[in-house]
Amino acid sequence: MERIGEIQQGGLIPQPSDSESLTTRSGPPLPAGMGLTLAKLMAQTQARYPNQTLPEGTPDMYLVEWEEIALEFGLETFREGLSKAIRVSKFFPDPLDIKEHCIAVRAEARRLDRPRDCEVCNNGRMVFVQRGAVRCQCWLDWKAGR
Numbered sequence: 639m640e641r642i643g644e645i646q647q648g649g650l651i652p653q654p655s656d657s658e659s660l661t662t663r664s665g666p667p668l669p670a671g672m673g674l675t676l677a678k679l680m681a682q683t684q685a686r687y688p689n690q691t692l693p694e695g696t697p698d699m700y701l702v703e704w705e706e707i708a709l710e711f712g713l714e715t716f717r718e719g720l721s722k723a724i725r726v727s728k729f730f731p732d733p734l735d736i737k738e739h740c741i742a743v744r745a746e747a748r749r750l751d752r753p754r755d756c757e758v759c760n761n762g763r764m765v766f767v768q769r770g771a772v773r774c775q776c777w778l779d780w781k782a783g784r
Contacts, residue, residue: 662702665706666709668705669713672705672709675713676705676708677701679704679717680700680701680704683724683730684697684730686724687730690729700733704720704733704736707719707733707736707740710740711740715740715743716736718739718740718743719736719739719740720739722739722742722743723735
């Protein structure tokens, strides 16, 4: 019974120090400007949901998770994932929802970069249409006006 009393009084629960906070991200430093950009996106997203008040500390914890997602996927993919999450959600988007949308954005980008048939001659030669990395000779001739 005395153990329960210690737990209720906080005796056995370690209290976080300033260096062990849930609002501190460990890992490599953010690229220049990313932290400010994410903070602006957080403010814009909060403004999108004016009737939803997030509990104290939640925006800071979310921002840490947003930083990790942005580092993993890149800022542009993060923005697109956040935008999609906002469009499909009635409530402030959860970081895991944003990450799922980032995964989908990355998968779609990879799908578009796959080799496909030449659009000019349809001869079955594989070319990268999106990046222009490899083009068949008929396409090069067509583009040059030959």
